[in-house]
């Protein structure tokens with residue numbers, strides 16, 4: 001079965017009520033490739049606003065979720081609260097949360113287990129730093145991240161992997177199509193060897209890191225690139241070009 005192309009927009013900690021309504025209107029009015037699954041992740045404060053105004057057929061993601069059912073966890077949001085609000089996806093393991101907020105591979109894995117088993121789709125992020133790439137450790141870093149999540153996940157059907165080299169995030173320095181394809185192929189190979197042929201074949205692997213309206217078409221041609229996770233450009237009208245990059 002062919003993997004459906006997937007484009008996620010990560011707004012990070014950006015936007016106002018008005019600017020987010022403008023982004024939603026732009027998406028509602030656009031001609032989007034019907035063969036693409038589109039998910040946008042506004043800041044938590046705006047999740048309900050986006051869900052209320054966004055057209056059917058585009059899903060909404062949180063940028064994080066906690067790995068406890070409910071209760072005394074000040075500042076956190078639960079899986080059941082996302083479901084109650086019709087928020088069907090979450091990003092987890094973004095490098096900004098790993099590096100700035102100190103989330104370990106194990107914390108990310110635990111959240112991924114909790115969300116995916118609770119019926120929320122997870123855009124699970126992995127990626128290497130510039131130093132790790134330059135010292136030839138890219139694949140081993142990603143394999144370590146994959147092993148930590150795989151140790152806790154039995155069912156991969158609610159998980160999409162986003163390969164996001166840290167040196168490419170928000171820097172304007174995009175990985176070449178060949179660099180991205182090499183890592184995507186290594187991820188698929190790892191899934192085949194360590195999970196199953198079926199999971200390797202069916203799991204979507206997105207590329208993220210300075211994707212824009214100009215570079216998306218080249219990246220989208222690679223056989224193991226099944227979509228994008230887009231930061232900065234998801235706040236701009238060119239997000240539509242990225243969604244339509246296969247056309």
Ligand code: PEP
Nearest residue numbers: 169170208209210231232
């Ligand atoms: C991201 O934050 O997931 C991302 C890929 O950011 P950018 O597209 O701005 O590099």
